[in-house]
Every structure is written in structure tokens, then in C-alpha cells.
């Protein structure tokens with residue numbers, strides 16, 4: 001199935017009143033599908049695998065903003081550091097330190113989101129609230145040396161369930177954390193992005209205050 005441009009236009013219309021950035025999640029999809037989306041105006045693409053992302057990046061237009069939304073391993077940061085627009089799934093201090101190092105090498109500041117574990121399910125990655133706040137105060141400390149990263153906000157994934165109340169509560173908990181941290185002032189904290197919501201739960205996420213949704217199968221068809 002190719003890029004669903006009618007769905008894309010409907011989504012943009014739906015959100016014309018609220019400010020939501022749509023990240024088109026194109027993992028596993030061929031270059032032609034991304035190009036079709038690009039021609040329809042999509043500039044934000046999300047990918048989960050480093051090799052796939054770097055392959056696509058060299059072949060596609062240079063004004064695309066590439067979002068890395070997968071689970072990033074420290075030893076692979078160097079491949080995406082020169083061009084990545086936003087890394088969504090930071091789940092350790094170690095990873096942050098590595099991204100900072102690669103940012104310095106590439107003479108740029110790399111935008112990052114911290115992933116928070118909001119789902120009741122055990123399997124998902126991310127910080128719990130205490131770990132998150134410890135890290136935030138660590139980063140915000142004036143002696144912090146992480147000068148080549150900018151923490152732009154939070155990312156979270158809700159439980160995979162039909163129980164809308166549960167999903168809604170999980171998203172709301174992330175929104176509360178986001179608002180709490182937003183008021184902390186520091187040169188490398190710039191809390192503007194709340195990344196939550198995918199094909200199956202984005203309306204609930206937007207209701208809870210998401211301003212960035214990551215949508216794959218609804219736009220590009222199922223990944224089989």
C-alpha cells in the first residue's frame with residue numbers, strides 16, 4: 001500500500017485548530033513511498049533503525065527533518081549525529097553523554113526527548129518519574145557539561161489496549177510531568193515538545209496535550 005495522501009490531508013484538517021506536528025513513521029517502507037509523502041508536503045519522517053535511516057537520508061531531499069524514534073544503542077549514535085533532527089527515545093544518562101560527545105564532534109547541538117515509562121506494561125523502555133527528575137536536575141545543574149544536547153521535551157508510549165481510560169490516564173501523567181519540568185530554567189532544557197500518540201491512540205494523546213504524534217500504519221499501510 002502506498003502513502004495515503006487523503007488520510008494525511010484529513011489529519012491536517014483535523015488539527016488545523018491545534019498545533020500538532022505530524023511525524024510520518026516510515027520504517028520498513030520503500031523510498032518511493034517516502035518520496036510520495038514528501039511531494040504531498042511531509043517534511044518530518046520517523047525511523048526506528050539506524051542503518052535504514054542513514055540509507056534513506058543519503059537518497060532523499062536534504063530539507064527532510066529526520067526523527068529517530070527507535071531504541072538507540074550508544075555505539076550507533078555516531079552514524080546519525082551529523083544530521084538527525086530529533087532523537088525521541090533517550091532512556092539512559094549514558095546515551096545522553098554519548099549523544100553530547102557526538103554533537104561536539106559534529107559541531108552541533110542535538111535535540112533530544114527523554115522517554116518516560118508511562119505504560120502499565122512492563123516491556124516498554126523509559127525512565128520512571130524519580131529517575132527522570134534526578135536526570136533533569138543533573139542536566140539543569142550549572143556545572144553540567146552536556147553543552148551539545150538540547151532536551152526539548154518528553155516522549156511516551158501508552159499501553160496497547162482498547163481501554164481508553166487507561167490510555168488517557170497514561171498520557172495525562174506524561175502531560176503533568178511535562179508541565180512540571182517546563183518551568184525549570186536551564187540553558188540545555190527547552191521544553192516545547194510532548195511526543196505521544198500513534199495510529200491507534202493519537203486522538204486520546206492530543207486530547208491529553210500532545211503536540212507531536214508519530215503516525216505510521218495509518219499513513220503508509222500496515223507493515224505486514
Ligand SMILES: *Cc1c(COP(=O)(O)O)cnc(C)c1O
Nearest residue numbers: 025069198199200214215216217
Ligand atoms: C512504529 C512506531 C510508531 C508508529 O506506529 P503506528 O502504529 O504504525 O502508527 C510510533 N512510535 C514508535 C516509537 C514506533 O516504534
